[in-house]
Amino acid sequence: MQAIAVLPPGMEDQGAKELLTLGAKSVRLRQRSVAFEADTACFYRIHLKARLPFRLLREVARFSCDDPESLYIGIQKAFDWRHWLPPSTSFRVDVSGSSKHLNHSHFTALQVKNALVDLQRDIWGKRSVIDLEQPHLCLHVHLNSQGAVLSLDGSAESLHKRGYRPAMGVAPLKENLAAGLIEMTGWDADMPLVDPLCGSGTLLIEAVSSALRMAPGLNRPFLLMNWIDFDENLWMKEKQLAKSLQCLGRDLPLIIGCEHDPLIAKQAQENICSAGLERLIQIKNLHFRDLLLTPQRGLIVCNPPYGKRIGLPEELKSLYSELGEFLKSRASGWQFWLLSGNRDLSPFLRMKSSRKIPVSNGGIDCRWMQYLIR
Ligand SMILES: C[S@@+](CC[C@H](N)C(=O)[O-])C[C@H]1O[C@@H](n2cnc3c(N)ncnc32)[C@H](O)[C@@H]1O
Numbered sequence: 105m106q107a108i109a110v111l112p113p114g115m116e117d118q119g120a121k122e123l124l125t126l127g128a129k130s131v132r133l134r135q136r137s138v139a140f141e142a143d144t145a146c147f148y149r150i151h152l153k154a155r156l157p158f159r160l161l162r163e164v165a166r167f168s169c170d171d172p173e174s175l176y177i178g179i180q181k182a183f184d185w186r187h188w189l190p191p192s193t194s195f196r197v198d199v200s201g202s203s204k205h206l207n208h209s210h211f212t213a214l215q216v217k218n219a220l221v222d223l224q225r226d227i228w229g230k231r232s233v234i235d236l237e238q239p240h241l242c243l244h245v246h247l248n249s250q251g252a253v254l255s256l257d258g259s260a261e262s263l264h265k266r267g268y269r270p271a272m273g274v275a276p277l278k279e280n281l282a283a284g285l286i287e288m289t290g291w292d293a294d295m296p297l298v299d300p301l302c303g304s305g306t307l308l309i310e311a312v313s314s315a316l317r318m319a320p321g322l323n324r325p326f327l328l329m330n331w332i333d334f335d336e337n338l339w340m341k342e343k344q345l346a347k348s349l350q351c352l353g354r355d356l357p358l359i360i361g362c363e364h365d366p367l368i369a370k371q372a373q374e375n376i377c378s379a380g381l382e383r384l385i386q387i388k389n390l391h392f393r394d395l396l397l398t399p400q401r402g403l404i405v406c407n408p409p410y411g412k413r414i415g416l417p418e419e420l421k422s423l424y425s426e427l428g429e430f431l432k433s434r435a436s437g438w439q440f441w442l443l444s445g446n447r448d449l450s451p452f453l454r455m456k457s458s459r460k461i462p463v464s465n466g467g468i469d470c471r472w473m474q475y476l477i478r
Contacts, residue, residue: 105147108255109138109157114463114472115284119156122287126150144335148342151258151328152321155283155314158262161244161255162328168251171205175212175252176219179245182254187332189220191228194235198257201247216245240330258328266320268379269304274368276304277407277443279320281465283310285472288461289403289441293356296402300392300427302361305372307405309379316354319346356384358398364391393430401437410445410468421452428453431477440475447471 107128111119113136120131120138126149128140142150151160165182169175189195197216199209206212221231242257264280277285286307291297293315299307313320322343328334363369369389376385388395408427411420431440432455444450445468450457459474 105142105144106163107140107142107147107150108134108159108161108163109140109150109154110159110161111137111157112278112281112284112464114461115156115281118284118287122154122156123150126153145338145342147258148328148339149346151326152342152346153319154263155310155320156280156287158264158280159244160258160263162258163253163255165254166251167254169206169247170203170251172211172215175206175215178252179216179219179254180223182252185220185223186227189224189232189241191224191230191232193240193330194233194238195220195241195243196234196236196239196260198242198244199247200244203247203249203251206247212245212247216243240327242327256327256331259324259326263320263324266379267324268309269306269375270378272304272371274303275409277306277465279306279310281463282306283314285441285443285463286311286314286405288472289405289439289474291403293354296358296360296398296400298360298362298395298397298402298404299406300362300395300404300430301406301408302363302372302387303368303407305361305375305385305387307407308359308361308385309376309381311405312356312359312381312384313379315356316352317350318352319350322346352380357400357402359385360395361385361387362390362392362395363387364389393426395430397434397438401435402439404431404435404438404440406441407443407465408449410470411449417448420446420449424449424452425454428455431455431475435477438477440477442473442475443470444473445470 109119116133120133123131123140127146128142130141132139167178167182169178197213199212224231242260244255244257246253264278266279297311361372363372366389369387372387376382411417455475457473457475461472463470463472
């Protein structure tokens with residue numbers, strides 16, 4: 105299969121590495137995505153185990169089109185709709201990209217939908233229901249200057265939603281972005297891990313689930329199970345394998361999250377319990393200045409407020425200064441990674457970074473900054 109993994113901007117390299125580890129071939133980096141080839145077993149494995157993609161798309165056709173009419177005709181001819189889209193199958197159309205005369209994604213989606221339901225009426229005299237939430241089939245059309253790429257989406261819901269986070273604190277990180285950030289630190293569960301401003305606990309939950317090799321897709325419903333060529337035996341085999349490779353009983357070094365807001369600290373605890381990780385992650389409802397670190401040195405990660413969605417600039421300057429003081433006075437020898445979404449605030453740490461990796465957090469241009477604390 106030709107496939108695409110849609111990724112958080114800045115995570116293309118990490119996403120490609122993850123796909124290669126899971127057996128993908130011909131991995132090619134693109135902007136915000138990675139193209140790859142996979143056999144069916146590998147495609148299933150990636151759905152079950154990949155932590156970084158938002159979406160996994162199976163490419164089924166490419167055709168040239170440059171206006172609404174050629175899109176309408178092209179989509180009808182592009183695929184074996186007689187087998188894949190009988191009127192009993194509900195569907196949804198998602199659109200990305202644009203071209204000169206197809207530059208409004210909502211209109212493009214309607215045009216694709218019209219082409220398909222008109223075709224269905226011609227063949228069967230009736231049409232499918234459009235279901236935006238729980239369709240049987242989710243079609244993805246990507247437009248560029250050469251034409252359209254038609255894909256099937258393996259899941260109706262974005263894969264970053266793992267299901268463990270009913271409570272979201274304020275300005276939470278998306279789970280897949282948090283997983284990629286942890287991956288970039290190189291933490292491999294060999295040293296303590298602390299998030300002094302942990303909010304809903306996403307960085308810690310993703311770090312620990314990855315260390316336990318938990319497969320995020322094990323309990324998720326996937327649309328690929330509705331595809332006419334779905335191989336149930338192979339799916340069950342890959343599922344069993346993914347389950348057997350988890351090491352849920354593994355002991356880990358101390359992992360601590362600190363959150364000063366009692367309500368958010370409680371939500372973090374609830375999220376950790378719903379992810380089944382309460383044995384391994386401790387939440388302290390404290391200001392970080394009162395947090396005691398272990399004598400064994402480790403890794404500190406954090407995503408402080410940037411003053412864009414939360415926090416007032418003056419308060420945040422003193423928060424960053426105090427964080428810098430805390431790190432220099434208490435965490436000598438530790439490694440620190442900060443997700444900075446406001447370049448006017450990070451200088452208040454009064455520390456010199458050794459790496460800055462551009463990433464995007466929900467549209468905010470950020471830097472994942474590494475500091476070696478002396
Ligand atoms: C941007 S949010 C972190 C979001 C988190 N990464 C997540 O995914 O949910 C920053 C968090 O720091 C907390 N915070 C702010 N000042 C703090 C302090 N002095 N000590 C501990 N927590 C603090 C806020 O209450 C907020 O929940």
